Amino acid sequence: MKISVKVPATTANLGPGFDCLGMALPIYNTITIEETVLPGTGIEINVIADTQEADELSLEHIPLDENSIVYKAVELLYNSIGQTPSELKITIHSQIPITRGLGSSASVIVGGLLAANELLGHPADEAALLSIATEVEGHPDNVTPAIIGGLVLASQEDDGSVLYRKLDWPDEWQITVCIPDYELATDIARSVLPKEVPMHDAIFNAQRLAMFVQAVNTKDTELMKAALHDKLHQPYRMKLVPGLEKIMENLKHEENVLGCVLSGAGPSILIISHKNGVDKIHSIVKETWADLNVKAEVKTLPIEKNGAQIIKQDN
Ligand code: HSE
Numbered sequence: 476m477k478i479s480v481k482v483p484a485t486t487a488n489l490g491p492g493f494d495c496l497g498m499a500l501p502i503y504n505t506i507t508i509e510e511t512v513l514p515g516t517g518i519e520i521n522v523i524a525d526t527q528e529a530d531e532l533s534l535e536h537i538p539l540d541e542n543s544i545v546y547k548a549v550e551l552l553y554n555s556i557g558q559t560p561s562e563l564k565i566t567i568h569s570q571i572p573i574t575r576g577l578g579s580s581a582s583v584i585v586g587g588l589l590a591a592n593e594l595l596g597h598p599a600d601e602a603a604l605l606s607i608a609t610e611v612e613g614h615p616d617n618v619t620p621a622i623i624g625g626l627v628l629a630s631q632e633d634d635g636s637v638l639y640r641k642l643d644w645p646d647e648w649q650i651t652v653c654i655p656d657y658e659l660a661t662d663i664a665r666s667v668l669p670k671e672v673p674m675h676d677a678i679f680n681a682q683r684l685a686m687f688v689q690a691v692n693t694k695d696t697e698l699m700k701a702a703l704h705d706k707l708h709q710p711y712r713m714k715l716v717p718g719l720e721k722i723m724e725n726l727k728h729e730e731n732v733l734g735c736v737l738s739g740a741g742p743s744i745l746i747i748s749h750k751n752g753v754d755k756i757h758s759i760v761k762e763t764w765a766d767l768n769v770k771a772e773v774k775t776l777p778i779e780k781n782g783a784q785i786i787k788q789d790n
Contacts, residue, residue, distance in 0.1 A: 477509040478590040479787040483624065483779040484571040485578030486652065486745050487616035490703040490736040491683035497578075497616035498626045498644070499779040500652065504579065505568040505786070506545065506586025508594060518546060518560065522567045544580055545587035548611045552591050555607070556598045560591070572772075574658040576739035581617030584608050585783050589622075593785055605637040615639070617739065624782035628688065644778045645694040649753060651746040652738065653722070653760045656770040659715055664740035667711045676706035696733060696749070703734025703747060716742045718764045725759050732756065 484502040488494070511519070520543050545565055553560045565587060571579040585608055592599050599607070601622070608618035615629040615637045629639035686702035689695065713720055719737065722744060726732045731752035738745045746756055757773045764771045 476594055477507060477787070478593045478785060479505055479507040480586040480589045480593075480783050481505050481786050482582040482586045482589075482621050482783040483578075483781070485581055485617040485620045485739075486576070486650075486743075487578065487614075487739040488705070488708065488737065489687070489745065490705050490709075490734060491680045491687055491707075492616070492628070493680065493705065493707045494614040494616050495630055496626070496628055496684075496687070497620040498650075499620040499624045499782060500577070500650070500776055501779045502571050502577065502776075504571050504582040504586060506583060506590055507566045507568075507787075508549070508587065508590040509564040509566075510594065511562045511564050518563050518565070520545065520565045520567070522569055525568055525570045544611055545583045548584040548587045548607060549591045551607045551610065552588055552595070552599060552604075555603065556595065558595075563591075572654050572743075574660050575654050576659065576661075576664075576737065576741045576743040577652070577654070578617040578621060578739065580661070581608070581612055581621045582783075584611050585618055585621040589783050589785060602636060605639070606635050609637050610635060620782065622782045625778060625780050626691070642688065642691050644691065647694070647750055648699070648733065649748045649750055649775055650778060651748065651753060651756055651760075651773060651775045653744040653746065653764075654772045654774075655716075655718065655742050655744075655764060657717075657742060659740065659742040661740040664712055664715060667715065668708055669711065672707060679704075679706045699733045699747065703736055705736065708740075709737050712737060712741055716744075718767050718769055719744060721767075722760055722763045725763050726756065729755065729759070 481503050483499040487497040489496045573579045609615045612618050615631050619629040619639050620627045626642045626644045683702045690698035723735045726735045731749040733747040735746045753775045
């Protein structure tokens with residue numbers, strides 16, 4: 476049997492929601508798992524890039540053996556029912572830019588898990604899948620919207636379970652994703668974060684996150700402008716993302732811009748704006764990065780309301 480799963484990209488944190496807010500976006504990876512017929516062939520993992528040249532280089536860094544995150548996720552699922560995976564061919568068709576803060580690793584974990592779950596006859600329910608995916612990824616803010624779709628508030632509880640709620644993103648707010656041509660691995664972006672933060676910074680984020688949820692629920696633009704700030708991760712990561720500070724500065728006085736934040740661990744940047752004025756935002760971002768010799772792809776996208784979908788099942 477052969478199962479394919481199409482999984483959306485995700486943007487996490489959205490400013491104040493470090494490790495708890497995430498949103499699905501309409502860029503996709505497709506993960507296919509096939510049981511191979513020949514015994515003793517073991518696990519074969521292939522990655523095929525459907526995107527630009529730069530990602531060919533990133534692909535070289537992806538482990539294609541038992542160290543791969545997709546293998547780890549699949550193995551945990553098999554282990555949860557007392558089995559070990561063997562004789563599997565896993566193929567990843569990659570359109571989500573890698574190491575850019577757009578949830579490419581979450582998509583691979585989720586795709587592998589959902590495909591393996593289908594192959595095994597659904598031993599795991601949604602809660603179990605979320606819990607395994609979060610264990611492999613380390614935080615729930617990318618894997619949850621990758622499975623569920625939409626804008627999601629998620630937490631990992633002490634017993635490893637994931638508690639989540641979907642929020643309704645206002646249609647009148649636009650999302651612009653700015654993807655530079657340089658990479659930033661999440662483990663490096665997490666290594667610069669302090670173990671402890673000052674109380675006033677924690678209070679700042681608690682205030683902004685509460686504002687964010689209320690602003691989304693009531694479509695309150697002024698509140699959203701106040702909400703889209705962070706003191707828990709962005710200030711520490713600023714030095715790893717050349718151009719971020721300048722882009723924030725250059726967009727500060729743009730009337731239609733509600734906020735500019737790091738997408739996940741970066742280096743991509745997310746800009747939230749009103750429907751008008753998107754062209755100006757694109758040119759400000761591109762010009763700012765061009766001054767630093769950074770090429771960038773800038774896309775205004777709708778939110779992806781659906782999560783991962785099983786799209787093919789051949790017998
Ligand atoms: N919340 C995570 C981080 C997302 O910011 O490190 C990583 O993709």
